[in-house]
Amino acid sequence: MIRSEGTGARQLVSQKLSTEFLIVGGGLSGVCTAITAARKGLKVILVQDRPVLGGNSSSEVRLWILGATSHMGNNNRWGREGGVVDEILVENTYRNKEGNPLVFDTILLDKVVSEPGITLLLNTAVYQVLKSSPDTISGVKAFCSQNSTEYLISAPLFCDASGDGIVGFLAGAAFRMGAESKEEFGEKFAPTAEYGELLGHSLYFYSKDTGKPVQFIPPDFALKDIATEIPRFRSFNAKEYGCKLWWLEYGGRLDTVHDTEKIKWELWKVVYGAWNYIKNSGRFPEAETMTLEWVGSIPGKRESRRFEGDYILRQQDIVEQKTHTDAVAYGGWSIDLHPADGVFSEKPGCNQWHSKGVYQIPYRCLYSKNIKNLFLAGRIISASHVAFASTRVMATAAHVGQAVGMAAYVATVHKLYPAGLLEQKLMTALQRELLKSGQHIPGFVLEDDLDLVALASVSASSEYVLEELSSDLLKPLEVSMGQMLPLNKGRVPALAFHVVGEVYTELEIELQVCSRTGSYTPDLLLEKQVLQVQPGKNCLQLAFAAEMEHAAYAFVLLRKNPKVKIYCSQQRVTGVLSVFNLVNKAVSNYGRQTSPEDIGVDEFEFWCPQRRPEGHNLAFRLDSGLHQFGAEQVKSGVYRPTTGPNAWVAALGDKYPQLKLEWEQEQKIAHIDLFFDTDYDHPMESVLMGHPEQVMPFCVRNYKILDDQGRVVFAKTENHQSRNSIRLEKAIRTKKLTLILEQPSANVPAALFSVRCYS
Known part of the structure; x- marks a missing residue:
């Protein structure tokens, strides 16, 4: 029993904690920052003011995680972010392909609490920042509402990933809020008054069909005249729910920090009013058995x-895909601005403009220019309002967080503040560590002096040669189709394929490439042909006079013709892809991007894959095979297709292909890293949409590793992850390693992007 006589005042229970790296904000960015730093050995405290992790991706909000892949609605091929956020998305697809937000909560919690270097404080809000000097933070004070405890946490390095920037704000870090003028950065898309100063908040709801009539009596505060008050409500249907209703947005003309409760109440009025209209207006009879x-x-x-x-990212960086020597991450979501009046606006809910490919994010955007030990992560990084419209999305924010976590490690090793890493040798070291962890940085290749594979000779039991893809399916050419081919500099091989014509007609063919290296927007026409199609089955021959100026993906484009059916293949191969001139209204893709005025964006066509089980490759035969899949590709230092596949791919008939690494001298090996193909083109939305597979069809599930005596030093079954980081229980000494992979399926050859070995 506890009994206390009344006193004048009492003090809260207080705990003093110290750590090497304090991260405030447990959204997806803060989570990836913490995991990255902890895996490099840092002691980390992660402070989160909510009961679960994930921020907007958590079950409290339920927004799907997206970034450069943009629902597969843009031209960013193989664009899904790598590293920890990729690991999380792949794991969620494996455990939770239906997209249950509660299950996703558990995956994030699992990832964080499994790291021994992370101390997690949930339900804990920072309310005060302590400083040792005007430009240096020494600690924070935070309060946990659940255990009524105050924490005083000290650290040499801090990261603000809190969304609203509570640490940066209290510390006096320079910030902006609202939109810049066109003149400040020369951004032609700087918004006019109708798009206001800020993007608003959204509140989602879920409905369920119970199979029997359900009544709904709305609360008194529900908005009454929905049809008049919400112009876009007329496009609503009773079956949509969750973040498909992202356009239930409000607050763009208010203070989105201090007016958040006011905004929330307005959104509650909208949600309950909308549901009342659905249930009780009589216009949605299908809603009779549905409940909220x-x-x-x-x-x-x-x-x-x-x-x-030290740098503010701007529109030109995104649209022109500018390069930066200190690039540590990338983005690829559109420049996505919303009308200031949100759901009450007559205008479309968003105004998205895409770039031709992904863009680099420089390190100088990831720390405060005037608080010297403060990193920035998530949506608060240094960017203009227009650039922020792209960088704000969660997968991009998480990718940035990984860069910050790794930067904190490098800074700790060298006893530096964030800006100190701009020195070229240290920046190179940071980029190298990020690339080793699986984080893709466009235009950068891993060069690692410690990797023993660089010294090894590499051979394989077989190597895939792209000569033909089997003819399995006959599909109407109702949408223009493109086959992407990884070509070397020089001659373009001739191509033969089969079609069936309903009547005599003509088929237009174009050979295009991208004008920007490493991007996948076909905007440079090399050659155009018109082929005659007779009624019945035709074998069409394409011989190109054009030549490739450098190694890159070329697009053989077949313009739509409903009178023609084309033969397609069930075979799928790492680095070989078909694309279609699709419309995807969810990301403002109408087949072609055309701006009605000069707003500083490019005009181009969209060529996007189809989601499986669709998206079959063209069935074809080349007059000379493409030898882009050799064993030496595992040394490329890139773990996804870029200008080529960057993967060793075994022959299709090799069910248990072997890759051999041999050294002249015996090597001590304690650590092996493998990178498999989990289809970086698949967007892996975390909630709601659902996915056709738990495991990507290209991913090698089962493999084993043998030493020079034929002993199995490691074996894995049921793999589904991109990166397999293997720490051997005891280091081995060997002159040879043999990797034996199991082919994923009869139609998909085994593939491996990289193998690295360390002593």
Whole structure:
């Protein structure tokens, strides 16, 4: 029993904690920052003011995670972010392909609590920042509402991943809030008054069909005249729910920090009013048996403060895909601005403009320019309002967080503040560590002096040669189709394929490439042909006079013709892909991007894959095979297709292909890294949409590794992850390693992007 006589005042229970790296904000960015730093050996404290991790991706908000892949609606091929966020998305697809947000919560919690270097404080809000000097943070004070405990946490390095930037704000870090003028950065898409200063908040709801009539009596505060108040409601249907209703947005003309509760109430009025209209207006008879299953209790925030670093990312960086020597991450979501009045606006819910490919994010955007030990992660990084419209999405924010976590490690080793890593040798070291962890940085290749594979001779039991893809399916050419081929410099091989014509007609063929190296927007026409199609089956021959100026993907484009059916293949191969001139209204893709005015964006066609089980390759035969899949590709230092496949791919008939690494001298090996193909083109939305497979069809599930005596030193079954980082229980000494892979399926050859070995 506890009994206390009344006193004048009492003090909270207080705990003093110290750590090497303090991260405030447990959204996806903060989670990836923490995991990255902890895996490099740093002691990390992660402070989160909510009961679960994930921020906007958590079950409290339920927004799907997206980034450069953009629902497969843009031209960013193989664009899914690598590293820890890729690991999380792949794991979620494996455990939770249906997209249950509660299951996703557990995956994030699992990932964080499994790292011994992370101390996690949930339900804990920072309310004060302590400083040892005007430009240096020494600690923070935070309060946990659940255990009524105050924490005083000290650290040499801090990361603000809190969304609203609570640490940066209290510390006096320079920030911006609202939109810049066109003149400040020369951004032609700087918004006019109708798009206002800020992006608003959204609140989602879930419905469920119970199979029997359900009544709904709305709360008194519900918005009454939905059809008049919400112009876009007329496009609503009773079957959509969750973040498919992202356009239930409000707050763009308010203070999105201090007016959040006011915004939330307005969104509650909208949600309950909308559901009342669905249930009781008589216009949605299909809703008779539906019930309101869940409504968000906190809104998902898009924009508030943006903090200033040593560089402010701007529109031109995104559209022109500018390069930076200190690039550590990348983005690829569209420049996506919303009308200031949100759901009450007559205008479309978003205004998305895509670039021709992904763009680099420089390190100088990831720390405060005037608080010397403060990193920035998530949506608060140093960017203009227009650039922020792209960088704000969660997969991009998580990718940035990984860069910050690794930077904290490098800074700790060298006893430096964030800006100190701009020195070229240290920046190279940071980029190398990121690439080793699986983080893709466009235009960068891993060069690692410690990797023993660089010294080894590499051979394989077989190597895939792209000569033909089998003819398995006959499909109408109702949408223009493109076959992407990885070509070397020089001659373009001749190609033969089969079609069936309903009547005599003509088929237009184009050979195009991208004008920007490493991007996948076909915008440079090399050659155009018109082939005659007779009624019945035709074998069409394409012989090109054009030549490739350098190694790159070329697009053989077949313009749509409903009178023609084409033969397609069930075979799928790493680095070989078909694309289609699709429309995807969810990301403002209408087949071609054309701006009605000069707003500083490019005009081009969209060529996007189809989601499986569709998206079959063209069935074809080449007059000379493409030898792009050799064993030496495992040394390329790139773990996804870029200008080529960058993968060793075994022959299709090799069910148990072997890759051999041999050294002249005996090597001590304690650590092996393998990188498999989990299809970086698949967007892996975390909730709601669902996915056709648990495991990507290209991924090698089973493999084993043998030493020079034929002993199995490691074996894996049921693999589904991109990166397999193997720490041997005891280091081995050997002159040879043999990797024996199992082919994923009869139609997909085994593939491996990389193998690295360390002593």
